[in-house]
Amino acid sequence: MRLSEHKYRTTSRIAGQLLYVENVHAARIGEVVKVFGPHNIALEGEILEIVRDNILIQLFGETRGLNTEDLEIVFTDTIRQVPLARDIIGRRFNGSFAPLDGLPMFYASEWRPARGYPINPVARLKPEEFIETGISAIDGLNTLVKGQKLPIFSCAGLPAKELVAHILQNARLRESSKRFAVIFVALGLTFHEYSFYLDALQNIESEFVAIINMADDPVMERLMAPRFALTVAEYLAFDHDMDILVLVTDMTNYCDALREISNARKELPGRRGYQGYMYSDLASLYERAGRIRDSKGSITMIPVITMPEDDITHPIPDLTGYITEGQIVLSRELHQQGIFPPIDVLPSLSRLMQKGIGPGKTRDDHRDLANQLYKNYAKGRELKKLEAIVGRDGMAETDQLLLDFAVVFENEFIHQEKQTRSIYNTLDKGSEILGRFNLLQHNL
Amino acid sequence: MKKETLGKIISISGATVRTDLTGLTLFERVSVGEHNLTGEVVRLEKDEAVLQVYEDPSGLGLNEPVQGHGVSLATTLGPGLLSVMFDGLQRPLDALLEKTGSFIHPIHLPSTLDFTKQWSFTPLVNRGDTVAGGVKIGYIDEGPFQHPIIIPADKNGRVKSIAQGTITLDEPLCELDDGSMIFGHESWSMRIPRPYRKKISPQGPVITGQRIIDFLFPLARGGTSIIPGGFGTGKTILEQTIAKHADVDIVIYAGCGERGNEMSELIEEFLHLVDPRTNCPLMDRTVLVVNTSNMPVAAREASIYTAVTLGEYYRDLGFHVLLLADSISRWAEALREISSSLEEMPGEEGYPTYLASRLSSFVERAGVVETLSGDIGSLSMILSVSPPGGDFTEPVTQALLRTAGAFLMLDTTLANSRHFPAINWMQSYSLYQNILADYFKNNVSNDWEVLRNLCREIMHKEESLKEIMEIVGIEGLQEQDRLVMTVAEKIRSDFLAQNAYTADAFCEPQKTMDMIRSITDQFLRGQNQTAGKGENETL
Numbered sequence: 001m002r003l004s005e006h007k008y009r010t011t012s013r014i015a016g017q018l019l020y021v022e023n024v025h026a027a028r029i030g031e032v033v034k035v036f037g038p039h040n041i042a043l044e045g046e047i048l049e050i051v052r053d054n055i056l057i058q059l060f061g062e063t064r065g066l067n068t069e070d071l072e073i074v075f076t077d078t079i080r081q082v083p084l085a086r087d088i089i090g091r092r093f094n095g096s097f098a099p100l101d102g103l104p105m106f107y108a109s110e111w112r113p114a115r116g117y118p119i120n121p122v123a124r125l126k127p128e129e130f131i132e133t134g135i136s137a138i139d140g141l142n143t144l145v146k147g148q149k150l151p152i153f154s155c156a157g158l159p160a161k162e163l164v165a166h167i168l169q170n171a172r173l174r175e176s177s178k179r180f181a182v183i184f185v186a187l188g189l190t191f192h193e194y195s196f197y198l199d200a201l202q203n204i205e206s207e208f209v210a211i212i213n214m215a216d217d218p219v220m221e222r223l224m225a226p227r228f229a230l231t232v233a234e235y236l237a238f239d240h241d242m243d244i245l246v247l248v249t250d251m252t253n254y255c256d257a258l259r260e261i262s263n264a265r266k267e268l269p270g271r272r273g274y275q276g277y278m279y280s281d282l283a284s285l286y287e288r289a290g291r292i293r294d295s296k297g298s299i300t301m302i303p304v305i306t307m308p309e310d311d312i313t314h315p316i317p318d319l320t321g322y323i324t325e326g327q328i329v330l331s332r333e334l335h336q337q338g339i340f341p342p343i344d345v346l347p348s349l350s351r352l353m354q355k356g357i358g359p360g361k362t363r364d365d366h367r368d369l370a371n372q373l374y375k376n377y378a379k380g381r382e383l384k385k386l387e388a389i390v391g392r393d394g395m396a397e398t399d400q401l402l403l404d405f406a407v408v409f410e411n412e413f414i415h416q417e418k419q420t421r422s423i424y425n426t427l428d429k430g431s432e433i434l435g436r437f438n439l440l441q442h443n444l
Numbered sequence: 445m446k447k448e449t450l451g452k453i454i455s456i457s458g459a460t461v462r463t464d465l466t467g468l469t470l471f472e473r474v475s476v477g478e479h480n481l482t483g484e485v486v487r488l489e490k491d492e493a494v495l496q497v498y499e500d501p502s503g504l505g506l507n508e509p510v511q512g513h514g515v516s517l518a519t520t521l522g523p524g525l526l527s528v529m530f531d532g533l534q535r536p537l538d539a540l541l542e543k544t545g546s547f548i549h550p551i552h553l554p555s556t557l558d559f560t561k562q563w564s565f566t567p568l569v570n571r572g573d574t575v576a577g578g579v580k581i582g583y584i585d586e587g588p589f590q591h592p593i594i595i596p597a598d599k600n601g602r603v604k605s606i607a608q609g610t611i612t613l614d615e616p617l618c619e620l621d622d623g624s625m626i627f628g629h630e631s632w633s634m635r636i637p638r639p640y641r642k643k644i645s646p647q648g649p650v651i652t653g654q655r656i657i658d659f660l661f662p663l664a665r666g667g668t669s670i671i672p673g674g675f676g677t678g679k680t681i682l683e684q685t686i687a688k689h690a691d692v693d694i695v696i697y698a699g700c701g702e703r704g705n706e707m708s709e710l711i712e713e714f715l716h717l718v719d720p721r722t723n724c725p726l727m728d729r730t731v732l733v734v735n736t737s738n739m740p741v742a743a744r745e746a747s748i749y750t751a752v753t754l755g756e757y758y759r760d761l762g763f764h765v766l767l768l769a770d771s772i773s774r775w776a777e778a779l780r781e782i783s784s785s786l787e788e789m790p791g792e793e794g795y796p797t798y799l800a801s802r803l804s805s806f807v808e809r810a811g812v813v814e815t816l817s818g819d820i821g822s823l824s825m826i827l828s829v830s831p832p833g834g835d836f837t838e839p840v841t842q843a844l845l846r847t848a849g850a851f852l853m854l855d856t857t858l859a860n861s862r863h864f865p866a867i868n869w870m871q872s873y874s875l876y877q878n879i880l881a882d883y884f885k886n887n888v889s890n891d892w893e894v895l896r897n898l899c900r901e902i903m904h905k906e907e908s909l910k911e912i913m914e915i916v917g918i919e920g921l922q923e924q925d926r927l928v929m930t931v932a933e934k935i936r937s938d939f940l941a942q943n944a945y946t947a948d949a950f951c952e953p954q955k956t957m958d959m960i961r962s963i964t965d966q967f968l969r970g971q972n973q974t975a976g977k978g979e980n981e982t983l
Binding site for chain 2: 024025026027028029030031049050051052079113115116117118119120121122123124125126127147148238267268270271276277279280283284287288290292293294295313314315318319321322323325326327346347349351352354355371374375378385386389390394395396
């Protein structure tokens with residue numbers, strides 16, 4: 001511990017959000033610094049790197065108007081912490097964790113580092129509780145469970161936000177929805193998207209906390225906002241036994257911010273200019289979802305990703321897919337057919353589905369039905385390609401049946417517009433469609 | 445042992461720290477900062493040393509102390525490792541849980557093994573016997589195993605005294621006439637391969653219970669298979685299924701940079717599943733080394749060395765060991781992160797240029813050996829690879845292809861049609877199939893090879909017919925080609941696909957043989973019929 005605050009006026013360089021200070025005697029990694037500049041500019045920053053007496057600081061907030069001569073930098077000897085209290089529920093904050101709703105800051109009952117600590121793998125409880133989203137393509141075929149991280153892979157122009165709003169309005173755990181809250185993290189959103197989401201949030205019955213970084217807000221805050229949100233999530237989930245749904249949109253903006261900052265630090269770029277450590281960085285966010293043994297709460301995470309160029313092998317969706325427990329993939333083709341939600345179930349996957357369905361959780365025949373629907377639809381889609389070559393008339397009768405099944409499956413099972421289906425409705429619908437084509441097999 | 449020395453931190457960048465401490469040796473273990481974080485010396489300069497810190501460096505400050513330990517980063521070996529779950533630095537996660545709660549905080553946790561636990565020791569040597577490195581002086585009963593205690597490689601002499609009965613690990617078990625004490629545990633520098641008398645070429649298979657592997661792409665004891673696959677192709681499930689059922693004595697499972705929820709599932713399953721060979725929980729034959737993706741990156745790099753050293757130790761005790769690592773790509777990425785923070789010149793895709801040589805010397809640690817005591821032990825490896833974008837031309841897959849003996853390529857198209865294990869039968873290969881041919885011939889069935897070749901032929905034929913069929917439809921094919929298509933479909937869905945969640949998860953080689961025979965018999969019968977029909981028509 002240092003006895004007093006250290007102040008320096010030895011700025012050597014400023015580049016974007018990065019500040020270099022020289023002749024510093026004491027500093028620690030992650031230490032919070034306060035920067036006071038001309039015209040009453042006051043900013044906060046965090047120490048990134050120490051090279052002898054040269055310190056590299058990452059600044060939060062607008063750096064326009066700073067100069068190297070008039071800066072006073074105060075080293076606080078503390079690590080960046082998030083204030084926490086139950087009163088946080090219902091509030092809105094910006095990416096520097098300042099209130100956005102015009103109300104004063106709440107009184108913190110506790111402070112915790114924003115970076116968090118990794119959950120000890122032996123402390124984890126395996127996710128196995130079903131969450132009903134009201135969407136057949138998810139509930140029936142790619143079931144979401146409590147403690148899972150399940151991203152939505154969207155493409156530019158697809159109705160990801162409508163899908164998310166639908167999930168927000170309908171998501172419920174089978175029991176105990178009283179302890180349920182949503183944490184909404186907006187990263188680089190346009191005003192249009194932001195107001196859409198805010199409307200959706202205000203229309204839901206669940207309580208929520210929002211952390212908002214708009215498209216024109218500082219890029220650096222985009223990296224902090226999800227960490228604040230997850231620290232709040234951990235506090236509410238594991239200290240107050242709440243079930244928390246963390247919704248992050250759009251992770252593509254987060255990754256671009258990471259690339260931008262890293263580039264300013266002159267780090268070596270990797271694939272498509274993204275850093276080699278992006279996997280670990282994303283994991284440090286996604287892996288904070290889960291359940292632990294000594295708490296009843298849970299953190300479930302739905303990150304939204306807009307795949308650049310609709311390319312699922314792009315580093316952002318690719319690295320995400322390697323960390324998350326599956327993915328919900330939206331399809332441009334289905335969207336053009338007017339299907340909502342346009343979920344392509346073939347590349348979609350929920351890795352934890354097997355744990356969350358079946359007797360006592362959903363329905364005994366769930367697994368079997370899901371497999372049959374999937375298998376027949378996959379065959380039907382495969383045959384569509386053949387149809388393009390040989391024409392429908394050239395195909396066997398059984399193949400024509402599967403073709404029709406695929407169409408009906410898309411139009412009646414996947415497509416549900418604003419309708420909400422309970423899991424029972426979803427399963428009934430599925431078996432009814434299979435039955436209509438004489439494809440239903442009773443294995444039970 | 446060298447005297448411990450003190451210095452201070454002068455620079456910090458990520459997990460790379462510079463100190464003014466001199467007199468350190470390369471790869472020496474160091475304690476860094478006020479909280480004694482574990483680190484390793486990675487580079488020495490004139491008046492400075494560069495250290496790699498193995499824990500989260502946030503909060504680490506300028507001028508904080510650095511201490512050298514005079515020994516390299518080591519793995520502790522001895523009874524009590526089985527069924528324990530360690531992090532990448534071999535700290536027991538259960539003990540960490542007790543100390544820091546559900547979340548891991550960077551703290552110093554010294555002991556890996558439980559030194560207070562009482563074990564029953566049965567000596568095998570007497571006073572006055574001459575012993576040398578590798579000699580078994582007795583054994584400790586550990587679960588279903590008799591855990592031999594061996595003389596460390598660098599010690600020899602005459603036995604002056606030997607213990608018997610109940611002991612703890614901090615008591616010496618044997619004293620030699622030169623005064624050196626032999627304990628039930630030892631430390632081994634994790635980056636150095638353990639010694640053996642000689643290496644033998646791989647022999648006998650590791651039965652994985654996966655039909656497509658055992659029958660088409662077998663793994664030999666002492667060999668290495670790699671499993672590359674994009675996300676969602678089922679690498680982890682395949683590795684875990686093999687970990688459960690493989691016919692080996694000891695399984696070392698390294699969860700390297702992967703998901704936390706998967707590990708909790710694995711632990712729960714392993715505690716409840718029973719190993720049919722010993723009737724004990726599977727966990728009793730397993731050591732888990734877990735460094736999930738959100739745990740410190742540098743410890744992830746160390747984790748596979750911890751795992752392989754543990755594997756070599758059991759090999760040296762005369763066991764057949766299988767090391768499963770999921771995934772090597774995450775290890776390589778950790779290596780890349782460390783390398784870039786050391787400001788080394790990057791090679792392909794930013795990986796350091798020594799990636800391939802590090803990988804090959806790691807894979808070389810697998811093998812069948814005659815141990816120092818003259819027993820036969822083996823260490824086999826199955827390594828999963830996560831190529832970015834599912835593109836196999838990337839450096840990690842390519843480097844491993846040069847050293848591994850079997851390549852099990854996971855196919856996204858197969859996975860999307862829910863065909864698991866999604867191993868592509870056209871592209872995969874195993875260099876061990878000739879070595880193992882005799883084994884299968886003598887132990888399973890005479891016509892193992894004949895049927896395997898027939899099966900391959902059918903699958904190849906299907907591949908070439910597929911395109912034609914897409915255009916003309918199955919009706920447009922000739923009768924014998926139609927037969928190929930039907931039988932190939934049967935082989936795919938009834939034989940090559942295997943459900944990891946049912947009793948079918950493990951398939952004995954004998955059953956594998958019966959299944960393929962019934963399918964190929966059908967094929968041969970069909971072939972005869974069409975041939976017969978053809979003759980009738982000409983008549």
